[in-house]
Amino acid sequence: METHVDASKVSDVCRKVCNSWSWPSNAVCCSKGTRIMVGWDANLVDVMMLSQSDQVMHTQVVFKLDQKTLFCSFVFADNHYKNRRLLWSNLCIHHSFMKDNPWVVMGDFNSSLFLEDSLASTSSSSIGMRDFKECVNKIEVFDINSSGLHYTWTNKQKQGAVFKKIDRILGNNSFIDHFPTAAASFHPYRISDHSPCILGLPNVTKEKPKPFKFVNLLVNKKGFSDEVKRVSDTQVQGFMMYQVVQKLKALKRPMRKLFKQQGNLHEKVKVARKNLDDCQRALDADPTRLELKNQHATFVSMYMEAVKDEALFMQQKSKVD
Known part of the structure; x- marks a missing residue:
């Protein structure tokens, strides 16, 4: 580069x-x-x-x-x-x-x-x-x-x-x-x-799926306490440490769902990125169109704002990592 x-x-x-x-x-x-x-x-x-x-x-x-x-x-x-x-x-x-x-x-x-x-x-x-x-x-x-x-x-x-x-x-x-x-x-x-x-190039290896990592941003999201209480109240047989481990595992799916529905700032970036990409493709095909130039300025601003929000979220995530 x-x-x-x-x-x-x-x-x-x-x-x-x-x-x-x-x-x-x-x-x-x-x-x-x-x-x-x-x-x-x-x-x-x-x-x-x-x-x-x-x-x-x-x-x-x-x-x-x-x-x-x-x-x-x-x-x-x-x-x-x-x-x-x-x-x-x-x-x-x-x-x-x-x-x-x-x-x-x-x-x-x-x-x-x-x-x-x-x-x-x-x-x-x-x-x-x-x-x-x-x-x-x-x-x-x-x-x-x-x-x-x-x-x-x-x-x-x-x-x-x-x-x-x-x-x-x-x-x-x-x-x-x-x-x-x-x-x-x-x-x-x-x-x-x-x-x-x-x-x-051909034969590019696929990226391995990333393991689950809890992001403490979720604790401020609506529904977090309800999910934790629901899993905590679930009856698990076995030693105390085994019960804790199993309940933590049971929290993975609802936490992923909660992150996607309410705390996923990546989606916001994706939407802003797509709007900007589409506009720039249209502008590439018709560079003299004033309407597209005005839209482009708006989409650039929206994209930069979304990226900024995501960056703040990633800083919080890195502390957990």
Whole structure:
């Protein structure tokens, strides 16, 4: 992922996001802050850092499930086309080492590739676009199958709005041969200015269901005392400690039901997220529609409020965990 985190704070940030993952960055290559961080679960993949610069990190990924190997380059291109030429040169050099290996290049290229990648497209390509296209042709990669938003970046202005596709997931022929069902998805950008891009690969393991954890927020909810009293009054035969354990187990189902019906702030976030996603998809299809722009501002506010409420709830939950 691309970032602007200060180098001294990288470790603290990573500990808050999937603490058990490995999180290298290209901080040593950046003159200011950290531009790229790559994280992975060592239980699922082995990742080797091959090389890096301030605009790209080259990795080798081995999936433990089937021992398939994928070479992946994570890109965060510079804003200025002259500086991006260092990136294009780097990718061309790396291409000579890839040969027939499956290779995917993904991230923010800070440049459109085709004229239709910009809402206010012109009849001619810019210098930056021509440099980018020349690089793509040399390293022999292309857009993989994708779904979702077309315009992956916007300046989010009501007046003088700019919509562009500058985030991509590019792969070579060998990548398609090894991962024929791979697909990219570009999600609504919500409160960011970039659309998150996700590369979906086959044989992804499903997340294990989470164990029951009581959240003390429930004690203030209507019906909590009634459920506790009902279970407490239930007759259980056996030693006193056995009775306590069995009654606690019996409370799991009603507590889950109570949490879902009265204390589940996640549902509020889901509704707000869906409203915002739908609006942004409609705005992506018709960026000039004023009504959608006004609705978008409202949905952003509702979404941020719901996320804030959920965050407060999660803080309370973490104390129990």
